[in-house]
Amino acid sequence: MYINGASAISPLPVFDAMTSGISFIPGEGNRLTAYEPAYNNLIDPKLIRRMSRVIRMGVATAMDALRQAGVSNPDAIITGTAYGCLEDTGIFLKRLVENGEEMLTPTAFIQSTHNTVGAQVALLLKCHSYNNTYVQRAQSFERSLQDARLWLTEHPGASVLVGAADELTDYSYALLERFGLYRHQAGGEGAAYYLVTDAASEKSWARVDQVYTLFDPGPEELQDLAAALLQEASGQIDLLLSGEEEMDYNADQYAKVSSVLGYGLPVIRYKKYCGVYPTATAFASWLAAWWLKAGKVEVDGLQLLSPGRILIYQADPSGYHSFILLSAC
Structure with missing residues (x-):
């Protein structure tokens, strides 16, 4: 898409x-x-x-x-x-x-x-x-x-x-x-x-590869899904846009996701720019598409050229988790 x-x-x-x-x-x-x-x-x-x-x-x-x-x-x-x-x-x-x-x-x-x-x-x-x-x-x-x-x-x-x-x-x-x-x-x-x-054009910003949603998953379930996403991306995820709201609540889950994707993966916590609201992943998707279209990421002291894939991970205290994987066209 x-x-x-x-x-x-x-x-x-x-x-x-x-x-x-x-x-x-x-x-x-x-x-x-x-x-x-x-x-x-x-x-x-x-x-x-x-x-x-x-x-x-x-x-x-x-x-x-x-x-x-x-x-x-x-x-x-x-x-x-x-x-x-x-x-x-x-x-x-x-x-x-x-x-x-x-x-x-x-x-x-x-x-x-x-x-x-x-x-x-x-x-x-x-x-x-x-x-x-x-x-x-x-x-x-x-x-x-x-x-x-x-x-x-x-x-x-x-x-x-x-x-x-x-x-x-x-x-x-x-x-x-x-x-x-x-x-x-x-x-x-x-x-x-x-x-x-369903087809690319000269106006295309980015491609939406996958959208996964879970409710109240265990750490192992999140770990398995993150591994599947990494495999689908051929091991190349250049940036993680993270939207977890309470680190105390989501510490185990977030640690499992990070252990699969790699602790050295650049992370940007996008909610400090848009605030907390239920559909904040729509803003994160815009950010990801913008950076993929521009071919560079320059924010929070991070400089990333030619990003190929950006993963958005959202977790909130109500138990809702989601992954959105976008890639450059």
Whole structure:
């Protein structure tokens, strides 16, 4: 599966990376807010004011990915999200309490559902093709990628718009912080979309080789899967993008993965740039595709030329683990 267009919005200013490059400055504080671009060139200004932040971020990255790939209308739209449109959900619940469950306008409720981002993209494109949204917690983006691969297998020559989006609001931040989610890393948010096909082109950024997901695996199971990935990559994995959130919780698992991949393998912990949120692997995939397309990695004092394969490993305290292997075209 080949990435022919990729766009992301995150706390790291990457949306205009094509023209301005990227300044890798880790976020400060316990809450990282997405760096949003000017939307006027991508979305009708009359529509922007009716969109919540996560919808704007999702629509903008989707339109940008399509523009890069030169595709006006995809054959399928697949989106992953864990939280959905939290801003509209908060507005609806607030009005529900304040109005005593009476005289409620339906708009906030309609826009609070998880499939709103994918649906809004389809409405703007007038796309009547396959449209699905995956709500699978920390594996929402991975499930979307797996569905995209299945779709391309069944529909050779098709193009699929696949991505993920999650936002952090005042309400959700206060609640999740009370639950201790941000004890080790700052909270974050972001959106990313990709235009993928089953064949490479001159516009291709990278190739998605494998996507694996596991729930509450034992260290040996992780070790076996890491060994299988290494074998599939012919022993060549040049960089590990690591997204483990609690080293105390994941120490044994992470040690098993590292023992297979090699302790000398360069590691970048990408969540210090985007923060903690369930679909952060969508941002990590953008980073990996960007570096593979550029042919070099320069961050955190690391200089790596001509990377061939980059592995993304995510583990969170809820027991969700995933691997995404990307390679240069």
